[in-house]
Amino acid sequence: MSAVAASAVAASAGPVAGGLLAASDWRRGQSPAVLLAWPAGLRLLPRTGPVRTGPVPTGPVYGERRRLDPLGTLLVLLGTGCLTTACVEAADRGCGAPATLGFLAVDLVMGAPAVAHVRRHPDPAVDPVLFRTRAFTAATLGLRSYFLAYAAPILAATPLFTGAWGRSSARAGLSVTPWPLTVLVVSMLSGRIVRAPGERTTAVVGGLCFAAGPVWWLLPAGGDGAHYAVGFIPGLVLTGVGVGLYQPVMFSAAGLLPARQLSLGSGVLMMSRQGGSALGVAALVVITGGAARPGLDALRAGWVFTAVTAALAAVAGAAVRTGVRSDPGEIGGSGTDPLRHH
DSSP, X not given: OOHHHHHHHHHHHHHHHHHHHHHSOTHHHHHHHHHHHHHHHHHHSOOOOOOOXXXXXXXXXXXXXXXXXXXHHHXXXXXXXXXXXXXXXXXXXXXXXXXXXXXXXXXXXXXXHHHHHHHHOSSOSSOGXXXXXXXXXXXXXXXXXXXXXXXXXXXXXXXXIIIITOOOHHHHHHHTTHHHHHHHHHHHHHHHHHHTTOHHHHXXXXXXXXXXXXXXXXXXXXXTTOOHHHHTHHHHHHHHHHHHHHHHHHHGGGGGSOGGGHHHHHHHHHHHHHHHHHHHHXXXXXXXXXXXXXXXXXXXXXHHHHHHHHHHHHHHHTTOOTTSOOOGGGGTOOSOXXXXXX
16 A cells, blocks of 8 residues: 555544544554554664766756755644634634734735745745646645545534434444545555556546545435434545545646656645644634534535535646656756656
């Protein structure tokens, strides 16, 4: 299984583990997991040295040590953090509250210096030159939209299980098990699936499947008295299929870049993932009014948000073709790049 597929499975299994930890003591579960992952990574991850692809007239060569960009990183963190905080404050205090408007103002003010900085810095945290590749730009926007939707279905489902359906935290966590199981199965088959219809079709189908899950929950069967097997499991399976199909294709878009830009491109895609997830959770807080146990109408609004953003991710997937590398000359390279990222 690819690293992207393994990451998708692990992230999808989080709600299950979270529900079980919440039933005991979640504080005891995090440190042992990290302590186990650290020696496992040291033992299992391959040790690789720098790989050179030949001289390049300008810019960093793949395998060379890049310069740090602490100011660019700080600007990106401030922008994302202020926007996320503004959404949370809007749920608690209202859209017109001074705190909400203040964080939005800081976010807007950060935009101009951030753009100016990345244009001047020799190794910016986010290099604008990457976005000269149209498919990579589509993948970045698609992943941002996809991860806006990613956390919302389960975060909106948990209050339904523990509230309207009266289930315990542990049972609520186990109730979403069909999701990570489906992601696991589809991820294991994703390589064969992609080869049949192609990357573009796979990404579009994956985005539409993810959107179809919350649409299922919006049907009348998703009410207070819905049967779990009929009203919820099909939606979990559909979103699981979407995760298993969409993520591997979109993250592999970094392979469209010349080898010397692979690490930076992968970092930009991961930033889209993390930023989208944070903003998606914040948006869900706004939609549900910040209530610990929102009503069914608020949950339905959250599922509408998920379906729309996932559909937008499917549209972005239509512009991605990871099978053909862009001309390195488009983004400052020279010559044909022999490396391919998988």
